[in-house]
Each structure stands twice: as structure tokens, then as C-alpha cells.
Amino acid sequence: xxRWEPILEEVMRERSARLLAxxxxxxxxxxxxxxxxxxxxxxxxxxxxxxDNANLAEAYVRRAIPTVFIDRVRxxxxxxRAHDKDVAVGGHHVLEPDREVVMDxxxxxxxxxxxxxxxxxxxxxDDLTVPQIAAQLKLAEGxxxxxLSDASGKLAQILGERFDAPAGATGVPVVSPAKGVR
Amino acid sequence: MGFFEDELGxxxxxxxxxxxxxxxxxxxxGPVVGAVRxxxxxxAAGVGGASVLSVGVLAVGGVNLPRVSASxxxxxxxxxxxxxxxxxxxxxAPWIALEQGSSATGATPLNHELADGALxxxxxxxxxxxxxxxxxxxTAIDIRNSVELTVNGLTSELTPRSDGTYTAMETSGGxxxxxxxxxxxxxxxxxxxxxxxxxxxxxxxxxxVATCVTSTxxxxxxxxxxxxxxxxxxxxxxxxxxxxxxxxxxxxxxxELPRTDTSPSVETAYNILDTELFMDHPTEWGEAYKDxxxxxxxxxxxxxxxxxxxxxxxxxxxxVTLREVDLSIADYDxxxxxxxxxxxxxxVVAWVAPDYKELRLQVTVVxxxxxxxxxxxxxxxxxEFDIPYVVDTGERPSFD
Numbered sequence: 001x002x003r004w005e006p007i008l009e010e011v012m013r014e015r016s017a018r019l020l021a022x023x024x025x026x027x028x029x030x031x032x033x034x035x036x037x038x039x040x041x042x043x044x045x046x047x048x049x050x051x052d053n054a055n056l057a058e059a060y061v062r063r064a065i066p067t068v069f070i071d072r073v074r075x076x077x078x079x080x081r082a083h084d085k086d087v088a089v090g091g092h093h094v095l096e097p098d099r100e101v102v103m104d105x106x107x108x109x110x111x112x113x114x115x116x117x118x119x120x121x122x123x124x125x126d127d128l129t130v131p132q133i134a135a136q137l138k139l140a141e142g143x144x145x146x147x148l149s150d151a152s153g154k155l156a157q158i159l160g161e162r163f164d165a166p167a168g169a170t171g172v173p174v175v176s177p178a179k180g181v182r
Numbered sequence: 183m184g185f186f187e188d189e190l191g192x193x194x195x196x197x198x199x200x201x202x203x204x205x206x207x208x209x210x211x212g213p214v215v216g217a218v219r220x221x222x223x224x225x226a227a228g229v230g231g232a233s234v235l236s237v238g239v240l241a242v243g244g245v246n247l248p249r250v251s252a253s254x255x256x257x258x259x260x261x262x263x264x265x266x267x268x269x270x271x272x273x274x275a276p277w278i279a280l281e282q283g284s285s286a287t288g289a290t291p292l293n294h295e296l297a298d299g300a301l302x303x304x305x306x307x308x309x310x311x312x313x314x315x316x317x318x319x320x321t322a323i324d325i326r327n328s329v330e331l332t333v334n335g336l337t338s339e340l341t342p343r344s345d346g347t348y349t350a351m352e353t354s355g356g357x358x359x360x361x362x363x364x365x366x367x368x369x370x371x372x373x374x375x376x377x378x379x380x381x382x383x384x385x386x387x388x389x390x391v392a393t394c395v396t397s398t399x400x401x402x403x404x405x406x407x408x409x410x411x412x413x414x415x416x417x418x419x420x421x422x423x424x425x426x427x428x429x430x431x432x433x434x435x436x437x438e439l440p441r442t443d444t445s446p447s448v449e450t451a452y453n454i455l456d457t458e459l460f461m462d463h464p465t466e467w468g469e470a471y472k473d474x475x476x477x478x479x480x481x482x483x484x485x486x487x488x489x490x491x492x493x494x495x496x497x498x499x500x501x502v503t504l505r506e507v508d509l510s511i512a513d514y515d516x517x518x519x520x521x522x523x524x525x526x527x528x529x530v531v532a533w534v535a536p537d538y539k540e541l542r543l544q545v546t547v548v549x550x551x552x553x554x555x556x557x558x559x560x561x562x563x564x565x566e567f568d569i570p571y572v573v574d575t576g577e578r579p580s581f582d
Contacts, residue, residue, distance in 0.1 A: 005215060012207040012214065020206060021197035025190065030201075035462075038210050042461060045218045105189040125190045155186065163186050 008045050010054040011061060019061060025121045026069045028110060036072065040064040063136065066118045070137055073114040108158040116151035119144055216515050217461045435506040437486035438476075439499060448477045451498045455479065458496055464511035469538040478503045480538060482510040509541050509569060517543060517567040524559045532576050542570035549575045 011019075016037065023033035023040070044060045051057040109117055115137075122133045130148070134141040155163045452470055455477075460467050468480025479502055481489035486504040493502060514536040521527050521534060530551035537544045543564070547556050553573070560571060 004218070008215065008218065009207070009211060012211050016206045017198045017201040017204065018194075020201040020204075021194045024197045024201075025194060034206060034210065037206070038214055039461070041210075041214050042217045045214075105186070105193050109193075121190070124187050125194065127187075159186065 004045055004051060007051045007054055007057050008041065011057050012041065015054060015058045015061075019058065019065065022062060022125075023065050023069070025109065025125060026066060026114070026118055036065055036069050037061070039068045039072070043068060066122055066136060067138070070115060070118055104159055108155050108163075111158060112151050112154060115139075116147045116154075119147040120151045120155070123148055213462065213464070216464055216512060219515055219519060435486055437490055437504045439490060439493075439502045439504070448472055448475065448501055451477050451493075451502065454496050454498060455493070459492070460511055464515065467511055468507045468509050468541070469511050469514075469536065471539045473503065473539075476501055476503050478505060478539070480505055480507040480509075480541075482507060507541055511536075513567065513569060514543065517564055517569045520567065521545075521560070521563050524563050526555060527559050527563065530556060537572075540570075540572075542572060545571055545573045546576040547573060548577065551575070 019037050019040075020030075020033050023036045024030060027033040027036055040061050044057065044064050045051075051060070109120070112120060118137060119133055122128045122136060123130075128136065130141050130144050133139075133148075134144045137144070139147075152163070452472075455467075455470060460469060466481070466483045468482050470477055470479040472478070479489065479493070481504055484492065486506055489504045490502075493499070493504075518534055518536070521531065530547045532546045532548050534543055534545045536542075545556075545560060547553070556573060560573065564571060
């Protein structure tokens with residue numbers, strides 16, 4: 001058995017719940033979260049890295065999840081364009097919440113377009129800076145700021161005063177005055 | 183921490199509890215392991231969806247590149263190199279500025295936003311050899327895919343971007359250096375796996391520009407890719423190693439989808455198929471390869487019309503030939519790993535990889551191998567898989 005295989009198995013058996021939960025913040029449903037995690041696992045372990053332990057591997061996989069998610073969204077959009085379909089991928093697909101206490105946040109996240117959702121998760125859950133988000137998602141910093149700005153406006157509308165994102169921490173306005181909820 | 187951050191944390195915690203004890207590992211471990219094995223084999227052997235693919239990494243001096251490894255010690259093709267020399271010798275700094283602070287003052291990061299819908303990974307880049315004339319340091323970067331690059335003890339991950347740039351980011355989440363690699367028109371480029379000529383610009387304060395000269399070998403028309411330049415075809419295939427009756431010609435039914443304006447390019451189509459079909463459904467497909475300007479897709483569990491419908495759902499409506507075959511990606515995976523069971527083969531096989539065009543395994547053994555024993559071991563190891571194979575000889579990769 002190759003050296004990476006036991007580590008991969010350990011990550012999948014012992015760390016997948018946390019990783020799936022992270023992916024689920026980004027995706028529309030559990031099944032998509034599983035697909036994203038699977039792709040992230042394959043991507044992370046296929047690159048010849050020598051993971052010494054499951055912690056390191058988990059960190060790589062976790063970091064790959066947002067990128068994989070965005071890549072899938074891009075591909076889906078390209079495919080839809082090829083079919084002349086005018087479908088907003090996940091843009092307004094709101095799922096039934098699974099816990100009342102997080103219902104609003106789940107619904108608010110689901111109301112965001114995928115790129116904005118990814119930026120929000122990386123900013124407010126992972127506590128990354130704008131440059132770090134830009135690097136991870138391979139976007140320009142200005143684009144990340146715009147996504148965060150638009151998303152903040154929408155979240156503020158949905159969640160009201162409970163969305164108290166610290167604007168000063170990122171330099172991102174909480175509410176974009178120019179754009180409302182799409 | 184505010185309400186929103188708290189609730190995001192609560193949401194993730196609740197989901198983690200909900201997913202705990204789930205069947206993800208049981209359901210997905212097999213497919214993930216298979217996909218990783220296949221990709222590692224492809225990366226290592228230099229054979230991908232097409233019949234020819236070049237992969238090259240090497241490590242020289244203080245620069246270490248990731249070692250692609252597989253249990254059989256698959257070799258790396260040394261098929262192409264782009265030699266880049268810095269225009270301004272840098273005596274006391276790495277030629278590629280990946281040290282801390284490299285993106286700070288003086289740097290001119292090249293940030294290009296990916297167009298919406300752009301496919302990451304459309305471009306497949308060659309091995310790039312960079313040489314610092316000042317220090318004599320030489321290294322090579324396989325920039326087809328993300329790689330790690332260590333310079334002066336600092337490891338960064340290089341990630342190609344579809345706009346022709348790629349990002350070098352310290353793996354610990356630190357500094358980012360953006361590099362630009364510009365492909366030069368090369369109309370006769372063999373599907374993504376033969377390298378274009380490239381120019382490399384390091385968007386950091388030093389060195390400013392690297393000039394590149396390409397040495398690209400002529401691609402072979404042979405369905406079995408050239409293992410290395412030092413490889414000498416052996417007298418095999420022997421009767422045992424001749425493709426069996428279960429070959430493509432025996433079972434092939436083809437359907438051609440003429441190229442349309444809306445269908446993605448061959449390269450894009452391959453990337454879509456690789457991600458959407460081959461990786462997730464390795465038992466249903468037999469991979470793909472390029473034949474001229476057409477992507478030939480092997481379907482295993484569907485007839486060509488059903489497969490065409492699947493491709494159409496992915497936006498691929500032209501430029502593709504579908505053919506029905508028996509061997510799936512999973513079959514190749516399983517067969518390749520079965521060879522690990524032989525201690526002797528583990529010692530003498532330099533690399534092994536699927537040949538999706540000829541529907542067989544291409545096995546390259548070191549020249550000193552006992553070919554008779556190789557054939558016996560291969561015949562034995564692959565007996566239960568009914569998979570054709572051919573054998574030739576070549577050297578193991580040299581990483582140092």
C-alpha cells in the first residue's frame with residue numbers, strides 16, 4: 001500500500017465529518033458537499049505531496065474545498081451556457097434549515113451566489129483577509145472586495161442587525177449602497 | 183466575535199455532528215483511492231487522456247520539487263524543456279523570488295481575474311527549466327498542475343491559472359507571488375500535453391524577466407508514448423504481451439459528433455470529462471485521447487448514443503468521437519495495482535500506464551530486466567483482468 005493511502009483513509013474515516021461540515025457551508029445540499037469533498041480529497045492527494053500525518057492532509061483538503069467548489073460552479077456555468085440555459089446556479093436556492101438556531105444563517109448563505117458565499121465563508125468563518133481569499137480562490141482582490149461588499153449587503157438585509165460583520169477588519173463596506181439584493 | 187461568525191460556527195458544528203458516523207468514508211473511499219491512484223500514475227508516467235503527455239520534474243541544487251511517486255516507481259518523461267535564463271544575474275537572491283516579503287515593495291503582482299465561467303486548468307504547461315546564470319542554479323518546474331516548490335527552505339505552491347499566469351503562494355498561507363507565463367502560438371500543438379513555447383516573467387522585484395528557449399521534441403505518432411529519450415524498444419511484445427482479442431478493433435462502435443461552434447475546445451472538453459465523468463465514474467468510462475482535432479472518448483457501460491447524450495448534458499456537442507470499449511478506467515487501475523503483487527515486477531518496472539488509444543497497458547521495464555520473467559510475471563499478474571499489454575525498456579526516472 002502506498003504511503004499516502006493510510007493517511008487518506010484516516011482523513012476520510014476520522015476527519016470527514018468536519019470537512020463535510022465545512023463544505024456544507026458552501027454548497028446547496030449535503031450531496032453536493034460530499035461531491036466537493038471527494039474532489040478536494042482527490043485533488044489534494046493526487047499531487048504527489050508527502051503528507052506525514054492526517055493533520056497536515058486535513059489542512060490541505062480543507063484549503064482545497066473552496067477552490068474545488070468554485071471550480072465546479074464555473075464548470076456548471078460553462079455547461080449551462082453551452083446549452084443556452086439561463087440558470088442562476090445556486091443563486092437563490094434556499095434549503096430547508098436543519099436546525100432552527102441556524103436557520104436564518106443557512107438560508108442567508110444559500111441566498112448568496114456561490115462566489116459570494118465562498119468569500120463570506122472564507123472571511124467570516126476562516127477569518128482570512130481579502131488578499132488571502134483572493135489568493136485561495138484565484139481572484140483579484142478587487143473582485144473579492146466586491147463579492148464581500150455585495151454579500152454583506154444581502155446578509156444585512158436578510159439578517160438585519162444580527163449581521164454585524166466588522167467592516168473595519170477588511171475594509172469592506174457592510175452594505176453596498178449601489179447594489180441591493182439581486 | 184459577532185453574531186454572524188458565531189452562527190457560522192454553530193452551523194458548522196451542528197453539521198459536523200450530523201455528519202459524524204455517516205457513510206461518507208465507506209461510500210467514497212474506494213472511488214477516491216482509485217482516482218488518486220490513477221492520477222498519480224498518470225502524473226508519474228506522463229500519460230493522460232491522450233496518448234502523449236509530457237511530465238517533467240527534477241531537482242537540482244537547493245531547489246526541491248515534489249517527487250511524483252508510485253508504488254512501481256513510474257518514470258517521468260523528459261520529453262520537453264523550456265530553458266529560461268535570467269537577464270540580470272542575481273548573485274545573492276533566488277532567481278525566483280519566493281522568499282518572505284517577495285510580494286512586497288518593488289513587486290508588480292500580475293493579478294488577472296478569471297473570467298466568469300473560465301475553466302481552471304484549461305492550459306497544460308510544460309516543464310520549465312529555470313537557470314540562474316549568476317549562481318548556476320538550475321531547476322525545473324512542472325507547471326501542468328499545481329506543484330510545490332521549495333527555494334531556500336521556503337515551500338510554495340505554484341498554481342497555474344487559465345489566464346496564463348500562475349500563482350506562487352507560500353503553503354503556510356503567507357506571501358503570494360504572481361508569475362506570468364505566456365504561451366506562444368504553436369498551431370501544431372499536440373493536445374494539451376505537448377508544451378507550447380512559453381515566456382516566463384517573474385513578477386517580483388528580482389529578477390524581472392526570464393527569457394525562455396524551448397526544446398520540444400517532435401511528438402511521436404506512436405500510440406504508445408515515448409517513455410524517455412533513452413528508452414530502447416525491446417523485442418517485445420511477445421506472444422503474451424501482444425494485445426489480446428479484447429482489443430479496440432474487436433468491440434469498437436463509433437459515433438462522431440462533428441465540431442460545432444458552441445462545443446468547447448478539445449482541451450476544455452477533456453477537462454470537463456475528466457472532472458465530471460472520469461474521476462467520479464471510472465467504471466463507466468475508458469478515458470479519452472486526442473486524434474487530430476477530435477477527442478476520442480471511450481465509453482464502457484453506455485452505447486455511443488447514450489454516451490453522446492451524457493456529453494451533451496455537459497455542453498459537449500461536437501468535436502468528439504465516441505467509441506464503445508470494454509476496458510474502463512477502473513480496470514486499468516486495478517490491473518496496474520495488481521502488478522504490485524509481484525516482487526520482481528516491483529523491482530524492474532520503470533513505469534506503467536494505460537494506453538487509452540490502443541486499449542492496453544504500456545509497461546516499461548529497466549533494460550537489465552529478464553524479459554522472459556517479466557512476461558511470465560505480467561501474464562500471471564494480469565491473467566484475471568484480460569487486459570492487453572505491451573512491454574518495452576527504459577530507464578527509471580532520475581530525480582537528482
